[in-house]
Amino acid sequence: MKLNFLTQMREAAQQIISKGIPLQRGAPKAPAMRDINPPPPSAAPSTPEPKPAPEPARPQAAPPAATPNPATHPAEYAQDILNRMGISVDLQANLDRAIDFGTLLNPSPAQPLPEGAQFVSGSYVNHAGSRNYKLYIPASYHGQAMPLLVMLHGCTQNPDDFAAGTQMNQVAEEMGCFVVYPEQTANANHSKCWNWFNAIDQQRGQGEPSIIAGIAQQIIDEYPVNERQVYIAGLSAGGAMAVIVGTLYPELFAAVGVHSGLPFASAQDLPSALSAMKRGMQGAAKAGNGSQPIIVFHGDSDTTVNPVNGEQVMAQRLHNHRGARPSVQSGAVPNGYRYTQTTHTRQDGTPLGEHWVVHGAGHAWSGGSASGSYTDAKGPDASREMLRFFRTVS
Structure with a gap:
């Protein structure tokens, strides 16, 4: 809106300028009015009026400010x-x-935690910069090794909002999993988007991928994480960055989850990013060695990121597995959306990837809660399905 x-304002201004109508600051001045009823001439000759004193010179007006x-x-x-x-x-x-821009950038307060659980703040810094994060520690944690999931929020979101909307902490509580939410800064991106379209942020050891991987490694160093069960997932710009980080650090992340995201290196600047979001990547490149399983969710009514991007993410990952056996099944959420789930497996039956297309859904986390932004409760539960998938590939 x-x-x-x-x-509309810009177009109106351009029309005015094109017609040669000068634009003035402030209200237009009214033209000087003539006295249409002058007094009748007097019979006696009038005394000549003295000439008015010359007005002092007015200071020259300052030049108008640049548009x-x-x-x-x-x-x-x-x-x-x-x-x-x-x-x-x-x-x-x-x-x-x-x-309300404050509400837009911080849509929801932190959710109440189960007794014994913690949602603690931390920070990480390296040569590429620093980022804050929030780490969810489930109540079931008593010093034992647990999986770790890195969750990358979408534009305008923050860790509290993303956790509330995806309800990933609740699912992690049930399954016994650490969840860390790195936070993008407004200084790095005005809309708090992860910069998946910058060349520097598509290189190992550089930019945001090095920071995100560093956060995961810092959690591994500080807590008893099962290092064979470290995963990364994200929404939109976060989903695109999850693909990048997973591709660049396959020894660290066992699997990747992508919701409404884009393929690896699908853009090199903002114009190509907008094109990829609208039409998909032109000539999708191969990425990864195919050993890293992936699960993709995308609504087929998404007008922000074209659903073809979900297909291209899967194609990038499966290029080394031409003999993979896909199986397709359909379902529906009660009083919600229909969906199509395509599962790709190796010849021995081990999973390679899952592609969920949610029919009628837009640019929102499927099965999410209205307590967070960019969610749609009418779709299948993407959080639960992602953690279920991650557990099957470890």
Whole structure:
């Protein structure tokens, strides 16, 4: 809604400029009015009026401020146009009332924990930078070795929101698993998206992949993690980054989960990222050695990330397994969506991957809770299915 309004304002301004109508700051001045009823002339000759004293020279007006760039400062551009048209509206104040940006960036408070469980904060730093994270320690933990799942949130989200929406902590509580949620910063990306489309963030030992892998290793060093059961999963930009990190560090992660994500190295900059999101990767490259199982969820009504990306993620992983045997089954969630699950296995029956297409679902975590953002409870439970899949491949 905000973007549509700004677009309309921009188009209106461009039309005004194209017609040659000058834009002025403030309200337009009214033309000087003539006295249409002058007093009748007096019979007596009037005394000549003295000449008015010359007005002091007015200071020269300052040059008008430069028009903000609509591509980088759309709100400021729209406000400038309103000012020039003499419309007294505080656009930012109205937008702030219409959209609570604090709620958008931090949609939900931390959820209550089971007795004995912990959701603790930590941080990690290396040569590429630093990131905070939150680690869920289930109540069933009493010093024994447990699996570890790294969960990468989507744009505008944070660990508390992502945990609340996916309900992964509740499933991990049942299955006995550590879950760590790295947090992207607004300094690294204005919308708190993981930078999956930057070349530096697609290289081992560099950028965000090195930080995320470093967080996983730090948890392994501090807790008794079963190192053969370390997994990574994510949503949207987090799903795309999960593919990258899993591909770059196959010795660390035993399997990958991708929800509404994109293939490895599917973009090298922002324009190619937008193209991949809209149409899929052009000429999907092969990635990985095929030994790392993967589970993919995608709604076939997703208008943010084209569902073809889910197919391309699977194709990247299965390129070394042309003899894999796919099996297809369909199902439906009671009072919810239908889905198609395609399972790929090796000749000996061990799992290679699962591809879940949720029919009618959009860009949201399937089976998630409304207590978090970007969730849709009408789909199959992606959190439970991912942890179930991870346990079968270890």
